[in-house]
Amino acid sequence: MAEPAVDVGDLEVSYGSLRVLHGVDLTVAKGRTVGVVGESGSGKSTFARTLVGALRPTEGHVRIGGVDVTAVRGRHRTELRRKVQLIPQDPYSSLDPRRTIGEALAEAVDPRRANVRRHRDEIVRWLDTVRLPADTVSRYPHELSGGQRQRVAIARGLILRPEVVIADEITSALDVSVQAEILDLIARLRRELEITMVFISHNLAVVRQVSDEVLVLYQGSVVEHAATGELFERPQHEYTRTLLNAVPGAPGFDIEAA
Ligand SMILES: Nc1ncnc2c1ncn2[C@@H]1O[C@H](COP(=O)(O)OP(=O)(O)O)[C@@H](O)[C@H]1O
Numbered sequence: 685m686a687e688p689a690v691d692v693g694d695l696e697v698s699y700g701s702l703r704v705l706h707g708v709d710l711t712v713a714k715g716r717t718v719g720v721v722g723e724s725g726s727g728k729s730t731f732a733r734t735l736v737g738a739l740r741p742t743e744g745h746v747r748i749g750g751v752d753v754t755a756v757r758g759r760h761r762t763e764l765r766r767k768v769q770l771i772p773q774d775p776y777s778s779l780d781p782r783r784t785i786g787e788a789l790a791e792a793v794d795p796r797r798a799n800v801r802r803h804r805d806e807i808v809r810w811l812d813t814v815r816l817p818a819d820t821v822s823r824y825p826h827e828l829s830g831g832q833r834q835r836v837a838i839a840r841g842l843i844l845r846p847e848v849v850i851a852d853e854i855t856s857a858l859d860v861s862v863q864a865e866i867l868d869l870i871a872r873l874r875r876e877l878e879i880t881m882v883f884i885s886h887n888l889a890v891v892r893q894v895s896d897e898v899l900v901l902y903q904g905s906v907v908e909h910a911a912t913g914e915l916f917e918r919p920q921h922e923y924t925r926t927l928l929n930a931v932p933g934a935p936g937f938d939i940e941a942a
């Protein structure tokens with residue numbers, strides 16, 4: 685069997701004495717999307733930061749495209765950016781307000797020079813891929829809507845064609861209609877670019893729309909990991925059923941509680 689794009693085993697992550705992730709295992713085959721769902725505080729963002737090498741686990745391994753990200757240091761970090769990219773929840777705080785979108789994308793391609801003119805064709809092509817007009821290049825973050833900024837964040841995450849993309853709550857700050865547009869965009873990009881993705885959300889209904897498989901995180905442990913259809917039809921864990929109860933149209937959805 686081919687080596688998985690993501691291979692995580694026995695992962696333990698702590699902040700000082702606070703132990704957040706406990707024995708998390710995850711493999712993702714190339715071209716697949718695994719959704720990670722869990723309530724606020726369950727350790728999703730901690731997991732995301734560990735997957736991109738920004739946090740070091742106290743135990744376990746994280747290999748992306750065969751590379752142990754926990755061991756990557758110094759100049760090899762540049763290479764790591766081509767392995768794995770994080771698309772954050774809030775693009776407004778991750779985009780520099782004084783820099784144009786073109787500059788932000790040029791910086792993603794080449795952090796040292798960040799030369800827009802040199803990379804203009806590539807930048808415009810990626811803007812088009814996420815359905816933003818070419819003149820977005822010269823716009824500033826505050827001139828864009830929340831949905832447009834999230835499209836920029838997606839383009840920035842993909843522009844280096846990383847082997848794996850980690851999306852952490854990328855629709856959570858958006859209105860429902862804009863959320864649907866971004867999920868459509870993600871679904872299309874998955875088909876067209878055969879992206880390998882870990883798609884994180886507290887919302888099981890959102891995860892369902894873009895994931896081949898779903899992993900359920902509860903207080904830092906994996907309580908269930910199954911194919912998306914299987915999870916919705918035959919949830920094994922009590923906590924998964926609780927999450928399902930909040931999803932309109934799912935078996936057991938409680939209209940009274942919604
Ligand atoms: N930088 C940090 N320092 C200390 N504790 C943190 C830090 N980041 C998150 N935590 C704690 O770790 C736990 C998991 O947080 P997080 O991974 O952000 O969960 P989620 O993304 O699922 O909401 C929470 O108890 C949170 O308070």
Ligand SMILES: [Mg+2]
Pocket residue numbers: 728729730853
């Ligand atoms: Mg989070």
